Amino acid sequence: MDFDNNEVFPQLSLDCVIFGFHDGTLKVLLLKWKASEYWSLPGGWIWQREDIDDAAIRILQERTGLDHIFLRQFYTFGKTKRYDSQELANMLSYIIDPKAWFERTISIGYYALVDYAAVFPNPDDFTEECKWWDLEVVPELLFDHNEILKKALHSLRLELSYQPVGYNLLPEKFTMPEMMKMYEAILGRKIDPRNFQKKILHSGIVTKLDEVKKGTAHKSPYLYKFDQQKYQEVLEDGGLFIM
Amino acid sequence: MDFDNNEVFPQLSLDCVIFGFHDGTLKVLLLKWKASEYWSLPGGWIWQREDIDDAAIRILQERTGLDHIFLRQFYTFGKTKRYDSQELANMLSYIIDPKAWFERTISIGYYALVDYAAVFPNPDDFTEECKWWDLEVVPELLFDHNEILKKALHSLRLELSYQPVGYNLLPEKFTMPEMMKMYEAILGRKIDPRNFQKKILHSGIVTKLDEVKKGTAHKSPYLYKFDQQKYQEVLEDGGLFIM
DNA sequence: AAATCATTGTGTAAATTGTACATGATGAAT
DNA sequence: ATTCATCATGTACAATTTACACAATGATTT
Numbered sequence: 001m002d003f004d005n006n007e008v009f010p011q012l013s014l015d016c017v018i019f020g021f022h023d024g025t026l027k028v029l030l031l032k033w034k035a036s037e038y039w040s041l042p043g044g045w046i047w048q049r050e051d052i053d054d055a056a057i058r059i060l061q062e063r064t065g066l067d068h069i070f071l072r073q074f075y076t077f078g079k080t081k082r083y084d085s086q087e088l089a090n091m092l093s094y095i096i097d098p099k100a101w102f103e104r105t106i107s108i109g110y111y112a113l114v115d116y117a118a119v120f121p122n123p124d125d126f127t128e129e130c131k132w133w134d135l136e137v138v139p140e141l142l143f144d145h146n147e148i149l150k151k152a153l154h155s156l157r158l159e160l161s162y163q164p165v166g167y168n169l170l171p172e173k174f175t176m177p178e179m180m181k182m183y184e185a186i187l188g189r190k191i192d193p194r195n196f197q198k199k200i201l202h203s204g205i206v207t208k209l210d211e212v213k214k215g216t217a218h219k220s221p222y223l224y225k226f227d228q229q230k231y232q233e234v235l236e237d238g239g240l241f242i243m
Numbered sequence: 244m245d246f247d248n249n250e251v252f253p254q255l256s257l258d259c260v261i262f263g264f265h266d267g268t269l270k271v272l273l274l275k276w277k278a279s280e281y282w283s284l285p286g287g288w289i290w291q292r293e294d295i296d297d298a299a300i301r302i303l304q305e306r307t308g309l310d311h312i313f314l315r316q317f318y319t320f321g322k323t324k325r326y327d328s329q330e331l332a333n334m335l336s337y338i339i340d341p342k343a344w345f346e347r348t349i350s351i352g353y354y355a356l357v358d359y360a361a362v363f364p365n366p367d368d369f370t371e372e373c374k375w376w377d378l379e380v381v382p383e384l385l386f387d388h389n390e391i392l393k394k395a396l397h398s399l400r401l402e403l404s405y406q407p408v409g410y411n412l413l414p415e416k417f418t419m420p421e422m423m424k425m426y427e428a429i430l431g432r433k434i435d436p437r438n439f440q441k442k443i444l445h446s447g448i449v450t451k452l453d454e455v456k457k458g459t460a461h462k463s464p465y466l467y468k469f470d471q472q473k474y475q476e477v478l479e480d481g482g483l484f485i486m
Numbered sequence: 487a488a489a490t491c492a493t494t495g496t497g498t499a500a501a502t503t504g505t506a507c508a509t510g511a512t513g514a515a516t
Numbered sequence: 517a518t519t520c521a522t523c524a525t526g527t528a529c530a531a532t533t534t535a536c537a538c539a540a541t542g543a544t545t546t
Binding site for chain 2: 009010011012046048049050051052053073075076078079080104106108158161162
């Protein structure tokens with residue numbers, strides 16, 4: 001019952017799939033391990049005196065600089081052979097302590113949706129680079145992180161189908177085509193712009209502003225912002241919002 | 244990396260919400276702790292050499308005698324103060340070892356759907372009774388198990404809304420009213436029998452048999468069984484099936 | 487200045503899906 | 517033979533979803 005403040009939970013880690021949206025595509029934040037060519041999801045350990053949700057918030061804060069992030073726990077990965085620890089030892093033994101790392105670990109997965117432009121990617125102690133990857137070209141990752149990423153995307157799509165999402169993926173003011181492209185990027189399919197607009201406006205979760213976005217090479221699109229109150233209502237009622 | 248076969252994962256437990264269906268209502272299997280009036284969900288520890296899914300299967304097997312059960316991991320509960328451990332100590336210290344139990348524990352939640360009639364409820368070492376409770380009258384439970392139960396039911400309802408469910412809750416042959424009552428019990432609302440039948444038959448997941456259920460005091464209802472292949476197809480395609 | 491280009495913004499009709507609703511048939515019990 | 521509770525079933529209307537095309541705009545090029 002009495003733990004030191006700086007003791008972590010044994011054999012239990014937390015991995016974060018951080019999604020961003022930029023240039024019409026979904027991005028995910030990955031870390032490159034020191035003196036290697038290997039990438040992984042951001043992750044970390046859980047303090048004994050820390051709620052797991054708080055651990056996820058902390059890890060996100062450390063990697064992105066952001067607070068108040070959309071965050072969902074989506075699955076706990078607990079196979080005994082989540083990855084080949086011999087292989088991992090070969091890849092990383094020069095940088096990490098095998099005893100602490102290569103015993104069996106269970107990992108709790110969280111995914112986050114963040115405003116791409118607001119993020120300052122920041123590597124941790126084991127890594128030398130932290131950057132956005134286009135979802136389409138994510139390389140082979142360390143541990144079972146490709147599987148975790150896949151499941152996160154699946155959970156996100158599912159969530160999208162019964163809840164409004166996007167408040168945290170878009171800047172404060174955004175255009176309807178931007179929002180639509182975000183939905184297309186998550187769902188992985190085209191959406192009809194007329195039907196999309198009709199549905200979104202009818203739901204009331206966004207408000208049209210008296211501004212247009214200037215500097216585009218084309219007709220200036222109107223700007224919108226989320227209606228916080230309505231957004232929350234729809235979130236809580238649930239089921240109202242299916243794309 | 245090298246663990247004894249009978250060493251468990253530290254500070255990590257697994258709790259199971261086992262749903263059954265009988266007499267038109269949803270039931271949940273609970274355990275009564277020895278020499279007390281307190282009830283809890285069935286749970287247990289995870290062996291170091293055991294996948295967490297296998298641990299859930301094992302725990303279910305031990306409590307119900309059933310194999311091949313519908314099982315879903317739905318959430319991991321990891322607040323530092325999941326319950327008041329002082330209070331718990333007062334309630335149970337005469338039966339369990341405080342050191343092993345009252346430190347902080349994270350619990351992985353699974354829910355299961357089982358055929359009520361096929362279950363032989365079986366208490367564990369700490370408990371003296373294992374029985375079905377009507378969901379409506381579940382008492383205050385030990386730990387944070389009321390919260391876990393609530394979240395399990397919520398997850399089940401969500402799952403029901405985009406997937407066929409029920410294969411494991413009903414006996415092999417069942418009538419349409421039985422199936423409908425199962426849906427009503429899970430969803431907590433009435434369904435129109437004509438529309439229900441139309442939808443279910445149209446989806447193709449059940450097949451009408453050339454039999455009726457005899458011995459009812461009324462018109463004999465037809466029997467149906469699940470079409471395994473179609474059921475799996477719909478499960479995998481997803482999204483086809485919304486009640 | 488005119489033409490070009492890529493993109494934005496918008497409405498209607500058809501098809502599909504979901505909802506509401508009531509009655510005759512049956513088998514057991516009396 | 518009657519009663520009773522439940523089972524089985526179809527249609528019309530409402531709501532939702534889908535398909536679809538063109539004029540307007542602002543920057544860029546000629």
